Amino acid sequence: xxxxxxxxxxxxVLVISYDGTRxxxxxxxxxxxxxxxxxxxxxxxxxxxxxxxxxxxxxxxKVHANNYYVNFKTSSRISVKNITNAMNRFLPxxxxxxxxxxxxxxxxxxxxxxxxxxxxKIWNHQIRNPxxxxxxxxxxxDIDCENLRDVRKYIIGExxxxxxxxxDKRNAQNMIRNVHDFDVIRQENVIEIKISxxxxxxNMVRIIVGTLLRIAQNKIKIHDIPYIIDKKxxxxxxxxxxxxxxxxxxxxxxxIEFKE
Amino acid sequence: xxxxxxxxxxxxVLVISYDGTRxxxxxxxxxxxxxxxxxxxxxxxxxxxxxxxxxxxxxxxKVHANNYYVNFKTSSRISVKNITNAMNRFLPxxxxxxxxxxxxxxxxxxxxxxxxxxxxKIWNHQIRNPxxxxxxxxxxxDIDCENLRDVRKYIIGExxxxxxxxxDKRNAQNMIRNVHDFDVIRQENVIEIKISxxxxxxNMVRIIVGTLLRIAQNKIKIHDIPYIIDKKxxxxxxxxxxxxxxxxxxxxxxxIEFKE
Numbered sequence: 001x002x003x004x005x006x007x008x009x010x011x012x013v014l015v016i017s018y019d020g021t022r023x024x025x026x027x028x029x030x031x032x033x034x035x036x037x038x039x040x041x042x043x044x045x046x047x048x049x050x051x052x053x054x055x056x057x058x059x060x061x062k063v064h065a066n067n068y069y070v071n072f073k074t075s076s077r078i079s080v081k082n083i084t085n086a087m088n089r090f091l092p093x094x095x096x097x098x099x100x101x102x103x104x105x106x107x108x109x110x111x112x113x114x115x116x117x118x119x120x121k122i123w124n125h126q127i128r129n130p131x132x133x134x135x136x137x138x139x140x141x142d143i144d145c146e147n148l149r150d151v152r153k154y155i156i157g158e159x160x161x162x163x164x165x166x167x168d169k170r171n172a173q174n175m176i177r178n179v180h181d182f183d184v185i186r187q188e189n190v191i192e193i194k195i196s197x198x199x200x201x202x203n204m205v206r207i208i209v210g211t212l213l214r215i216a217q218n219k220i221k222i223h224d225i226p227y228i229i230d231k232k233x234x235x236x237x238x239x240x241x242x243x244x245x246x247x248x249x250x251x252x253x254x255x256i257e258f259k260e
Numbered sequence: 261x262x263x264x265x266x267x268x269x270x271x272x273v274l275v276i277s278y279d280g281t282r283x284x285x286x287x288x289x290x291x292x293x294x295x296x297x298x299x300x301x302x303x304x305x306x307x308x309x310x311x312x313x314x315x316x317x318x319x320x321x322k323v324h325a326n327n328y329y330v331n332f333k334t335s336s337r338i339s340v341k342n343i344t345n346a347m348n349r350f351l352p353x354x355x356x357x358x359x360x361x362x363x364x365x366x367x368x369x370x371x372x373x374x375x376x377x378x379x380x381k382i383w384n385h386q387i388r389n390p391x392x393x394x395x396x397x398x399x400x401x402d403i404d405c406e407n408l409r410d411v412r413k414y415i416i417g418e419x420x421x422x423x424x425x426x427x428d429k430r431n432a433q434n435m436i437r438n439v440h441d442f443d444v445i446r447q448e449n450v451i452e453i454k455i456s457x458x459x460x461x462x463n464m465v466r467i468i469v470g471t472l473l474r475i476a477q478n479k480i481k482i483h484d485i486p487y488i489i490d491k492k493x494x495x496x497x498x499x500x501x502x503x504x505x506x507x508x509x510x511x512x513x514x515x516i517e518f519k520e
Contacts, residue, residue, distance in 0.1 A: 019390040064391070084387075093393040127344075130279040131324070133353040135391065 006049070008073035012080065013101045013109065014087070016068050019094040021134040021244070024061045026068070035059075035095060039070065042090035046083060047076040056109040056251050057116065060203075062134070062243040066119075067098070069251050071109040107256060115180060115252035117196035118205045121245045125189040136190065137209075137245035143191055143216045148184045151212065154225035155182050155195075162232035164208055165201035166240065175201060175232075184212075194249070203240050211238035268311070268333035272340065273361045273369065274347070276328050279354040281394040281504070284321045286328070295319075295355060299330065302350035306343060307336040316369040316511050317376065320463075322503040324395070326379075327358070329511050331369040367516060375440060375512035377456035378465045381505045385449040396450065397469075397505035403451055403476045408444045411472065414485035415442050415455075422492035424468055425461035426500065435461060435492075444472075454509070463500050471498035 016039070024032035028040075040053060056069040078086070080100035087097040106112075121136035123129045128138045162175045178198045185192045193209055211228070214220040220228075220238060228236040276299070284292035288300075300313060316329040338346070340360035347357040366372075381396035383389045388398045422435045438458045445452045453469055471488070474480040480488075480498060488496040 017390050019393075088387065093388065094390045096388050096390050098387055127348065127358055128353065128356050130277050130354045130356050131395065133279075 006075035008051070008075050010076070011071060011073050011103050011105050011107055012083065013069055013071045013103050013107065014083070014097050015099040015101075016065065016070060016095060016097050018065050018068065018096070019134070020059060020062050020064045022094060025063065026055050026057065026059045032061075035065075038092065038095060042087055043072070045090045046086040047074050047078060049074055049076060054109045056113050057248060059248060060243045060246075063246045063248070064135070064244075065248040067250055068248055069109045069113070069253075071103070071107060073105075103256060107253075109251075112253050112256065113199075113251055114254045115196060115198045116200060116248065117181075117194060117250040117252075118200070119247045119249045120193040120195075120205060120209045120241065121247065122191040122193070123189060124186070124191050129189070132190075134244050137242055139191075139213065139216075141217065143186075143213075145184045145186045145191060147222070148193075148212050148215060150222050151184075151215070151225060152182045154222070154229070155179050155208070159229050160232055161201050161204055161229070163228050163234055163237045164204050164211070165234065166203040166207070167234065168202040177201065177204070196250070196252075205246060206241045206243065207234075207237050207239075209241035209245070213241065214238035266309070266335040268335050270336070271331060271333050271363050271365050271367055272343065273329055273331045273363050273367065274343070274357050275359040275361075276325065276330060276355060276357050278325050278328065278356070279394070280319060280322050280324045282354060285323065286315050286317065286319045292321075295325075295328075298352065298355060302347055303332070305350050306346040307334050307338060309334055309336060314369045316373050317508060319508060320503045320506075322394070323506045323508070324504075325508040327510055328508055329369045329373075329513075331363070331367060333365075363516060367513075372513050372516065373459075373511055374514045375456060375458045376460060376508065377441075377454060377510040377512075378460070379507045379509045380453040380455075380465060380469045380501065381507065382451040382453070383449060384446070384451050389449070392450075394504050397502055399451075399473065399476075401477065403446075403473075405444045405446045405451060407482070408453075408472050408475060410482050411444075411475070411485060412442050414482070414489070415439050415468070419489050420492055421461050421464055421489070423488050423494055423497045424464050424471070425494065426463040426467070427494065428462040437461065437464070456510070456512075465506060466501045466503065467494075467497050467499075469501035469505070473501065474498035 018035050023035050026035050028034050028036045051072040051074050053072040084097045084100045123132045123136040123138045124143050156179050158178045160175050161177050180196045183194045278295050283295050286295050288294050288296045311332040311334050313330050313332040344357045344360045383392045383396040383398045384403050386400050416439050418438045420435050421437050440456045443454045
């Protein structure tokens with residue numbers, strides 16, 4: 001399995017999806033099962049090489065992904081179509097490869113990424129939904145989505161999001177992020193909060209959602225958002241919403257031609 | 261907990277919903293966990309009486325219920341609202357009480373039932389959906405729903421459904437059932453097959469679905485359905501579709517006023 005004398009001359013991108021319930025997030029960790037570990041083991045069986053894989057993002061335990069991008073360089077001559085099919089045989093039921101592409105050598109799933117979109121799902125009903133236990137936050141009190149949508153005007157644009165980040169070595173020095181879009185959509189009892197940005201600080205979406213729920217409870221006012229942002233202090237924002245409602249939904253790459 | 265000298269003068273109906281993944285169906289069985297068993301234990305904690313509960317239907321292992329009706333007679337004076345709330349505290353995450361009503365003494369969840377509606381869900385895509393593993397059948401080949409909808413004309417109405425039943429002591433002598441409605445609806449990659457009838461034979465929906473999939477594969481023709489029905493022999497129909505795509509969706513009762 002060692003890649004001695006082999007030229008890793010192909011750069012392959014896989015688009016995967018996973019139910020994060022059973023995993024301690026993406027990134028390999030000691031003493032707990034992660035998606036990356038399971039994915040690497042499957043890949044080794046398919047391309048018969050030990051390769052270094054790059055994920056587009058770290059996700060926390062129980063966080064899900066509708067579209068997560070991974071790339072790796074390989075000398076294998078397997079077609080992208082066969083990689084997809086073979087990976088789906090080796091992967092467990094809660095992870096799948098949706099698509100595979102060959103890309104130029106300089107593509108990197110994380111560094112080439114120009115933006116991401118997250119979705120946070122809430123089951124908004126007094127009675128829990130037995131089918132959504134691991135897939136949406138159960139929130140009892142009625143949420144006025146029209147009202148919450150007004151947060152758009154304060155959150156879209158370039159801001160220092162220090163107040164909406166867990167202090168962590170994962171956060172770079174630069175705490176400024178550009179939020180491209182924000183929306184709150186209700187379909188019957190399921191609310192989806194969608195937020196896209198050029199990048200996200202650690203726990204940023206979950207803290208924004210926790211703050212929105214405080215607004216729904218009338219404990220924070222919408223017009224307090226600029227003040228909370230200005231404070232650059234985590235304690236002014238709402239709590240961190242639990243992970244199981246969060247989905248990495250889309251990942252954006254500029255000027256990349258994905259060809260099958 | 262014995263009901264000596266207590267008058268069981270109230271008849272309570274609960275509408276429940278459950279994710280059947282972890283259970284061996286509704287009905288109490290030795291050596292396996294069933295929804296009825298879990299439900300009875302919770303109820304005992306709430307009304308502090310051992311009561312005999314009646315479910316509207318048996319469901320098989322891994323089959324789900326969006327709306328399942330249960331009734332029991334009790335001397336407890338607890339309000340229906342408090343039963344709902346207390347039951348949802350005692351029940352596990354994958355079972356909930358959606359509503360509770362007090363009904364007349366002669367109501368019986370099974371015998372008073374005049375019809376039921378089942379839904380069968382299919383994830384129709386080449387790649388599996390990690391979020392639907394326990395909630396829909398994964399079916400690879402493209403299904404033409406417009407075509408399958410034509411089965412309506414042969415299946416709606418009163419027929420002897422012997423060909424669409426697993427031979428079992430659960431089936432009564434009379435194998436005639438009246439199918440009230442049948443539809444096949446696609447929403448993107450999820451197909452829902454809906455069927456309502458005055459009653460269902462054992463495995464009837466799952467065998468109808470298995471037959472529809474044979475039609476989708478062009479191995480059975482739609483115009484063969486009357487012939488299959490006429491044969492009154494299980495071997496002419498398609499296979500029994502797996503249980504995890506099946507949901508008891510609605511239960512019909514005539515002339516019953518559900519008052520909260």
